[in-house]
Amino acid sequence: MNASINKPSSVVLSAEKITKTIGNKNIVDGLSFDIHQGEVVGLLGPNGAGKTTTIRMIVGLIKMSQGDVIVRGHSIRNQFVKAIRHIGGIIENPEFYPYMSGYDNLKQYQRMSEGINESRINEVIKLVGLQDAIHKKVRAYSLGMRQRLGIAQALLHEPSILILDEPTNGLDPAGIREMRDYLKLIAREEGIAVLVSSHLLSEMELMCSRVIVIQEGKLVTERPIGSEPQNDLVSVTFRVNDTQQVLEAVHTLDEVKVIGVQPERNEVGLQVKDEMIPQLIKILGDAGVAIYRIEEMKQSLEEEFLKWTGGNRIA
Template sequence: MMKSSSEIKGTIPVLSLKNVTKRIGGKAIVDRMSFDIHKGEIVGLLGPNGAGKTTTIRMIVGLIQMSEGDVLIQGKSIRNDFTGAIRHIGAIIENPEFYPYMTGYDNLKQYQRMSSGITEERIKAVTELVGLEAAMNKKVKAYSLGMRQRLGIAQALLDNPSLLILDEPTNGLDPAGIREMRQYLQRIAVQEGISILVSSHLLSEMELMCSRVVVIQEGKYVTHRSLSDKEEQSKQLSVVVRVDDIERASRVSTSIDGVEVIQLLKDSSELVLALQNELIPQVVSKLGEDNIKIYRITETKISLEDEFLKWTGGSRIA
């Protein structure tokens, strides 16, 4: 179960962007970008092609320099304490690269030799975490794309990061591989308490994988949306009510504080209401008191794809 923002409210963010800006040739590619990620969250970074997702990620990990603003990792500034900040990050920005003629285990051992403090126990733990323990003695050239991606994640986890950053981790995977990747990332967030920032063009998958999404467009923060069940239930719903008299039903419904009539569908004798979940019994009761017959009540759910198109004015996802 992913954490909701209400559960993490008040905690120190693992990642905090503070008015991060990148200008190239006088043009703001990323413009005063600000958002936070807390412990154990999986946050999706969404935006149309050219929105600045990759530029933002590259600034977070220090691959390119910010023009203005700052990035804090566990309270450490990328600008002022790069070594202290970057040690909390594990990342895969491009496709993970390994020595194909070596086994998965030997590739991780090679990384161990270049870093201090990585134990055999940690190698074993991360390979189990991503489900590769049975494949560690196979050569990487025999790995599927999904296995190579998971080996890359295992390598990124060796240093016990607080934040894992993945750019299109499901790119090129088949449906089974995508589902596996989602399950392993959710396991990492829950078992290790690691925060994950992931960019992807697969909106339906982001909806299943993430606890929250951050939407950007033209280098600017647009909005964020929690995807946790608890918070979704307290949000405003859209319901379609079929009645015998929509005019009277509309008058009765609008008399209830917090209920808005969005649309009257006269041909089907239905009205579309926007309201909080807890107001539905009150609407039913009021309509009944006015002798209005109710034939059907249906919740109309807006998908993440629909909301994305609304937020970005129909722009295509990258």
């Protein structure tokens, strides 16, 4: 019995030390992670990190050299048919019969699959927002509409996890926003886990609740979006009337660290424990400092990614 079967019921998919070796090189090297129900997880890495290879192994398009992927308790290696039933995916651009309507394309998929009824077809059409276009021929669809139709098709058999490789490629800003909103809706409304790879870090930051970062086929970090390594400390910018007054007021406080001063903007950056902020505001007020604004300073996902990977390019 595989150990993953005993994991919490919220775990939909477990990658367990999966490795892909070509020649004498490990393209993916002992990679392990879990995906939980209802979360949107981003798979990030520089060019050549092994993202697409990882996704292809998960869905069985290429064989693993070592390790296994467990989906709802079933092994991709040894119980492929049972495991793959729980996965929906778009690994490359979705392809459809262009001379048929979106609805007829979904009906064609229904004929090839068991247990999909008419109400499920209508349910996924509504979920991805294609009600007004579903009876039009696919050749008249925009790229964004074809992507949404692809997601509808991938959801028809009610999978536990949706896996998407670069789903926003070629989309305009409006299409990217639509895709982001639909994926978050699917995770929230259907309780489906979503694993998505993308090179658009700003979009991943808005879309995902967690990121998995790999480099040279190995896990670099798993991190909830926006979390800080030292989560008891926060970095805060104070906009004040006099930055020098702030520096004089805090220079004797061991608990406060000055991390930046911009006199021309009347701003001082301070690092302090979260629970000390009310006390710090009082200290500054007692020192005669007028405080106009307080903002938490957070690193963007792009900044964190560059730190995690040493500045290597993403693709």
